[in-house]
Amino acid sequence: MFPAWGRYSNRRGRVIPGSIRMLARGRGTLLNPRMPHPDTWLKPMPQGLYCEPGDFFIDPARVVERAVVTHAHADHARPGHKAVLATDATLALMRARMGAKRAGGTQQALAYGEAITVGEVRVRLHPAGHVLGSAQVEMTYRGSRAVVSGDYKRVPDPTCAPFEPIPCDVFVTEATFGLPLFLHPPPEQEIARLLASMALFPDRTHVVGCYSLGKCQRTIALLRRAGWDAPIWLHPSLAAMCAVYEACGVALGDLRPVAQMRDPSGALVLAPPGSPVPRAVRPVVVAASGWMRVRARAKASGAELPLIVSDHADWAELNRTIDDTGAPEVWITHGWEAPLIHAAGLRGIRGRALRLVGYGDEETVDMENAG
């Protein structure tokens, strides 16, 4: 049915003992020198990261024959690939955002933990904790194993499965917030600041600017957990993504189209950053982003209430995750690679900057795409 992806084993794979033994022996070398080092079979190319013995790309920035897609954000899931392998939820989000046809000629879903053999490579997907459906790609070739994290975070998120560290020989990570100054506060604390503002200004309309995939649904889920069960009014561009989340079993409570809002006083509206909300009463502009840590960015956003809520790992999470994988070598796709490589090096972990182009934080990329 899916000739593009070869043999489908449908078996839950086991952790390769070699990698575990490698952990016990310490870092810096692969367990068995006869294993091919991942740099001989996983290569940065102009299109993106290429797995040669499997003949596929991971999150390619250009149109390719076969793409494994970690998650549905625009900088990772580009339209028009001939064949796409991703989780069910990622495929559903891709179809919702770009239409069924553009989401990929052949679309094959792979559940977390299930194994598929592509060419000579065994591929499995594992939760990345970034947005619904987000996955790390684990590839095993002749006993050597690389894991590409995609975007991820470690802080629990009620809208997606938690990140699972996978032992590997090379861990490929992002570094969007790879500077020691980026330490995200607990998201509950930031949501509490929003609720406090709503209590303080009960007549004003609070307009939360948030990205349509992930940030929006997480913000809603956090608000529900904090006890806000009143209707949340949605800008139309956010509603489609929320519908996919709900179809995937993530309950988001009473959501309504902002066009139907009769009494804007005291209302809570979610909209993409910068979108006008008609009839808003003396709007309190709220922004929810990891970049709100940077004063200049917070100021530029024009937000009266900047909330530091990020779907990307902060500095501590990046370093902890590299350690948790036990990988003797870490490759960095994009972001602040130099500080992270330096910090890893102090712990005996070899670092390499891939400098893949086309990735960014989804907010910036989406703004660029919107032109």
Ligand SMILES: [Zn+2]
């Ligand atoms: Zn992302």
Ligand SMILES: [Zn+2]
């Ligand atoms: Zn990204």
